[in-house]
Amino acid sequence: MSVAQHQASKSMELQRIISAMHRAIPELHGVMIASVDGLAVAHDFPDAEAERVAAMSATALGLGKRITERTNLGGLAEAVIRGDNGYLVVYAAGQDAVLVLSGPIDSNLGLMRLEARVAAVDIKQILGQA
Known part of the structure; x- marks a missing residue:
């Protein structure tokens, strides 16, 4: 399998997730799914906001990790941002990736956490960190 085919296969697997x-x-x-550097890897956000969401989510993940470390809370499980109109929830997905979920204010956060x-x-x- 060529490098291009391997990358396409990874991309398809991420889209399936x-x-x-x-x-x-x-x-x-x-x-x-974004990199910890703030680049969108795979998503279904509107393209106009994808890079901005990726960058902010990577920042939220980094800040959340620092807060949990400095306050002796252990490893970061999630960062939840709640606004008047909904949630943005950020999870670490290995060392190099960020998983971001955006939902309405009546979202089921328990289900979001499980999934x-x-x-x-x-x-x-998929990203080879198992």
Whole structure:
């Protein structure tokens, strides 16, 4: 398998994870897998906002990790941002990736947590960090 075919295969697998998240939680506005450097890897956000969401989510993950470390809370499980109109929830997916879920204010956060844990493991495996 060539490098290009391998990358295309990874991209398709990541898109399958995004689709599975929407099947499990249909009310989600968007799902993104981004690098910890703030670059969108795979997503279904509108293209105009994808890079901005990726950058802010990577920043939220980094800041959340620092806060949990400095306050002796242990490893970061998630960073939840709640606004008047909904949630943006950020999870680490290995050392190099960020999983981002965006949903309405009535989102089921418990379901989001369950599905994100499974997806984060899958993302780690796909990106070769298992």
